[in-house]
Amino acid sequence: MAKIFQVSARAGMTRVVEPIARTLLRVGVTPNAVTVAGTLGVVVGSVVLGARGYLVAGALVVTFFALTDLLDGTMARMSGGSSRFGAFLDSSMDRVSDGAVFGAVAYWLATQNNHVGVAAALICLVAGGLVSYVKARAEGLGMTCNVGIAERTERLLIVGVGGLLTGLGLDWALVTALWLLAAVSVFTVGQRMTHVYRQAQRAESGVGV
Template sequence: MAKIFQVSVRAGMTRVVEPIARALLRAGVTPNAVTVTGTLGVLVGALGFGARGHLVAGALIVTFFALTDLLDGTMARISGGSTKFGAFLDSSMDRVADSAVFGAVAYWLATQNDHSGVAAALVCLAAGGLVSYVKARAEGLGMTANVGVAERTERLLIVGVGGILTGLNVDPALEISLWLLAAVSIFTVGQRMTHVYRQARQLQPDGQG
């Protein structure tokens, strides 16, 4: 059910984003330029606002620019598909943005002496990297790992909601959201590793364990 809802939301967002993508392409803007711009926007929101305690503004800026992840993908599809470098750049910039978001959150929580929250943010950072690494490694070996309850968009939304609520003095919403995210991220790593294990077993010649 969650996957169906996720697909429906993405389909609806694509219909909204597609006219914007076409307009940018007509103006000569490339998908790679949108990727880099989106990352710079996330860095501004995370480091310029979130790390300084402006959680609502930071979360809104990060969410807005994180949506460019959908925009550049739509532009690439319309223009004939993503190039190998475009895919590499997109994945690399995602890791930069994610590191900035959770690093900023951890820094701010440390200034508040919230040691539990700092620990949760660091677990989210590590687990989020693993979620992406497992997928990339599987694809490098000729398999897939497109499964899991906590993909990148969902992870950013969870921490964003927690940041907004904490910024509106709803405590301890951010810490709760981080521990929730840590749990679902670790679960997603397990889902993807299990999915790859099953594929690997099917690809093995008979008689080999």
């Protein structure tokens, strides 16, 4: 059910994004430029706003620029498909964005002496990197790894909602969201490693992957 909702939401967003993507391509903007601009926006929103405690503004700015993930992908598709460097750049910039978001959250929580929240943010940062790394490494070895309940979009949504609610006065929301995210991120790492292990076992036993 959640997967169906996610696909429907993405399809709806694509219909909104396509006219913007078409216009940007027409005026000469490249998908790679949008990728870099989106990353810079997320970093600025995280460091300048989120890390200083402006959680509502930070969450809105980060969410806005995070949507460029969908925009640059749509532009790449419209212009004939993503280049190898474009795919590499997109993945690399995603890691920069994630580091900025969770680093800023951890910093702000540390200024509030919320050590429980800092621990959750650091777990999210490490586990989030592992979620992406495990998939990339598996695909580099010729296997698939399209499983997991906490992909990047879901992770940013969870922390964004938590930050927004805390900024609106629910002090417990951000830390709760971080621990929820930490749990599902660690679970997703386990899911992906198990999935790859089974493929490797089948391949080594001579059974088709």
